Amino acid sequence: MRWQIRGGRVIDPANGHDGVADLWLEDGRVLAVGRAPRGLKADEVFNANGLVVAPGFVDLGSHLREPGFAHKATVAREARAAAASGFTTVCCTPDTQPVIDNPAVVEHILKHAASAGGARVLVLGALTVGLAGEVLAEMHALKAAGVVGLSNLDRAIKDTAVLKHALAYAASAELTVISQPEDYWLGRQGQVHEGAVSTRLGIPGIPAAAEVIAVHRELTLAAAAGARLHFSRLSAADSVKPIVEARRRGQAVSADVSLAHLCFTVDDIGHYDPNFHLRPPLREKTDRKALAKAVATGAIDAISAGHEPHDVDAKAAPFGLTEPGMSTYDTFLPVLLAQVAGGAFDLATAIGAASLRPHQILGREGGHFSPGAPSDLCIFDPTRRWTVTDDTLLSSGRNTPYFNHAQTGRVVATMVGGEWVFQASV
Amino acid sequence: MSAADIQLDAQGRLRHFIAIEGLPRALLTQILDNAERFAPVGDRAVKKVPLLRGRTVANLFFEPSTRTRTTFDLAAKRLSADVLNLNIEASSTKKGESLADTLRNLEAMQCDMFVVRHQVSGAAHFIAQQVAPHISVINGGDGRHEHPTQGMLDAFTIRRHKQDFTRLSIAIVGDVAHSRVARSNIQALKTLGVPDLRVVGPKTLIPPQIEAQGVQVFDDLDEGIRDCDVVITLRLQQERMQSALLPSANEYFREYGLTAERLRLAKPDAIVMHPGPINRGVEIDSAVADGVQSVILQQVTYGIAVRMAVMAMILGNQALAGAA
Structure with a gap:
């Protein structure tokens, strides 16, 4: 044809x-x-x-909720919603029930995706069993089943030795580790960015340092292990510089920011609006602007949707009792175009960050119109x-x-x- | 939606009382003036006025409380309302019922007002958004956020003793980071025009960027209370030591405990306040708590009048709106 x-x-x-x-x-x-x-x-x-x-968009971290949370979303429906929003590939996160820490779950998801007729669904495996941060997942088996990367998502690995081993083992298995950097101890009680808003609303804060410390920790360990590291959903301005410096030293590291973190700040929470309860948290205007600039300069490679659909009840509670995340597929394109119209970066950069760069991060062909693509x-x-x-x-x-x-x-x-x-x- | 938006009706009258933040000064003054009118009720032989006869107030306490619940209970009863006391912490939520479901059940009991205490910040705001239009919500303390009736009863106590807010220096001492009382005090006192408002405590107990709310931060108690008209001491919870925010209660008392000697640095006629319950020998010395400058027990008494004022204003507005 x-x-x-x-x-x-x-x-x-x-x-x-x-x-x-x-x-x-x-x-x-x-x-x-x-x-x-x-x-x-x-x-x-x-x-x-x-x-x-344009080349189709890629989401590096879509919470497709199946198996385990079909009351929130299903693989098939989200794959079709993604397609209708311009996504040709989405990466399913491993926080399913059971967790994607074994080949059976990978196969289950790929089977559902194949019959959906929507965007192509790729699978991210869990870095540790049950995402618990204690025992390494069977990475070779996951790779054989088709996972394109490994992540522990926002479940910070407390034990630095476990993290070191996980990065080294992933390097042996030649799998990219996708990290949402956050220091466990600084982040564990927090729900919003620590600052004037957390003080005003009386919500426990997560300091920007929680992310910056984790970025440094993981860069150091990944360099020693020779692991390919991708930071997903950066939220803090100060996370950018260590990544740029590591890349300059020749380290294999990339980064993305979610579109929501380019649009909103902690102030948008207003009086406890749970739609703005995100992990990592929305931070200050200075962070938002620095992240947008980093996309414009290429310091941050990609823009992700970070799609996290929830059922109504998950957000129908006082802020601290709601689940974090935003459903983003449906509005991704117009919101991205609004960023371009607002002068954050040009359209080619936006499309490159939503398509070409995530393809490269995943080591997949595509994201361009060269002959044969x-x-x-x-x-x-x-x-x-x-x-x-x-x-x-x-x-x-x-x-x-x-x-x-x-x-x-x-x-x-x-x-x-x-x-x-x-x-x-x- | 701002907190003020949800709290006020189209005429700018109080519909819920969730937070002091965002409320206009005139409204706070009106609460204080109405509380003055209700204060004598407690001194009468028959401590009752018929204002809220036939109305039902439900005290929904998701977190244990003695003083606040009792004074809300008394306030409602002195207004002749029927009162339902529900200790929800021990019932529904342990059976896995969601907050929204609990509320729907209570609505079905045809209450007019919920007084809510909850351990999560923003709970009162959430409940006010959820309830049917004929139900009003008073925040009896939500997490670390606000405790607006405490903020108003503290303002009432200060006005009784010091009259003019616009000439005062006031220090709030202690665990500001975890205190809903401190947040409501700051909002109330700034709105009422206090020019010199200070928070005093070690850096671990002062929340970040609190200066944005118009207060000055001191980490030295002597400097912080110097020449103050009012010293508000906050309760120190035992958990603060476990989470490594402080070394010990002893060291805290040595550095931040309010003693008679230290109190001499404040103005000679300074008053000492505390939201209770007090930890003697931790944040305050007994000699000060029981001394002539202490107005701690008056705060409790005034709390009833202030809560009567708020309930009467809200349900009175509602009655007017219903009649119209």
């Missing part, structure tokens, strides 16, 4: 391309951007006039205005602060491996 995606604004940061062009695809692979290869005739044409054609793409209307309502949300998670907010920019179609996994009804 040959496709001509005709007349769209093709943005391909890897190849420095941003302009109206045709995109030619054949059998799930990119053939060319621009003029058709000699003699090629498309079987089908997609008219992308006035639309943007997989046909993973999203097509969106950058000017289409819409309002977030119960009807427009495709994720099960209603835990979004954007209810009834007007958005600009909407996904029109998404293709994974040459198949349309989403096409908006016109």
Whole structure:
């Protein structure tokens, strides 16, 4: 099957391309951007006039909730919601029940994802058994089952020796460790960023130092172990510099920030709004701006959705008793475009950070339109205005602060491996 | 939504009493003035006024309390309301019932007002958002956040002794970090115009960026209470030693305990306050707690009048709104 995606604004940061062009695809692979290869005739044409054609987005940490928490979300529904939001690949986090610390759970998730017909689902394995931070997970077995990386998520590993061994063993298994850095002792009682807001609301705080200390600790151990380390969902300005310096020394380290941390600060919590209860916590305006700047300069590689759908009850309690996380797929594109419109970074950087860079972090092909690349793409209307309502949300998670907010920019179609996994009804 | 938004009705009258933060000065003054009117009720032989006859007030205590619950109980009864005391800590939540479900059940009992104490900050705010429109909520203390009736009864006590807030130097001494009383005191006293408000304690017990609330921070007690008109001492919980915030109660008393000798650094007519229950020999010496400058027991008495004032204002507003 040959496709001509005709007349769209093709943005391909890897190849420095941003302009109206045709995109030619054949059998799930990119053939060319621009003029058709000699003699090629498309079987089908997609008219992308006035639309943007970009490599599909990747979420490095999606909480798909299945098995174990199907009352919050299911793999199939979230994979379809992701596709409708322009994601071609999402990485399922290992905080399921049972935890993804053995091949059986990996297979279970991949089976559900395969029949969903949505975004491609990749699986992150647990770094330690039960995410308990004590016993190493069977990393080779997980790798054989198909995991693309290992993470202990926000369950900080207390014992530094366990962390050291986990990094070294992951290096032997040639698996990237995806870390959400937080010092256990400084973070364990906290629920919001420590500062004027935690003081005003009387909520126990998590100092920025909790993250910065963990970044230093993990960089030091990963360098010694030769482990490939990725920091996910950074929240503090001071985390950036040690990462940049380590990279300059030649260390294999990358980082992402969640889109929510580029948009909001601790002040948005207002009077206990549980939609802004996140882990790591939203921090100060200075942190938000420094993180956006780090994306603009490339110091932070990627922007993640950090999608965490919840059931209604998980957020229907006093702030400290609610579960952290935000449902983010549905609003990812317009919110990312709003960051671009606000001058945080340019559109090519945004798309690179949402697609090319996470592909590279995962060691996966894709995120660009070079000949031979997989046909993973999203097509969106950058000017289409819409309002977030119960009807427009495709994720099960209603835990979004954007209810009834007007958005600009909407996904029109998404293709994974040459198949349309989403096409908006016109 | 700001705290003030949820607390006030369209006419700016009190609908819930969740936090002092955000409330206008005129409203705080009105609470104090109304409390003055209710204060004599307690001195009468028949300690009752018929204002809230037929109304039902439920005391929902998710955390143990003696003094606060008793004074809310008395306040409601002196207003002739029916009172339901529920020690929820020991019942529903242990059976796994969610807070929202507990509230729905209590609503079904046709109460007019919930007085809520909860160990989690923001609980009263959450409950006020959840309840049916005819139910009002008074915060009896939520986590480390606020204890607004305590804040108002402290302001009432200070006004009785010192009249004009705008000339006062007031020091709040001790575990400010974990204290909802301190937060309500700071909000009330700043709003009422106290120009010199200080918090005094070791850095481990002073929350970060508290200066943003308009207070000066001292880690030396002598400097902190020097020339003050009012010294408010806070209770020190035993847990503070276990979490390595302090070495020992003894050292705390040596550095921050209010003794007669130290109190001489404050103004000669300074008053000493404490939200209770007091730890003698930890945050305050017995000679001071029982001394002539102590108004600690008056605080308890005034607490009833202040709580009557708040309940009457809220349910009175509601009655007016219902009639209209």
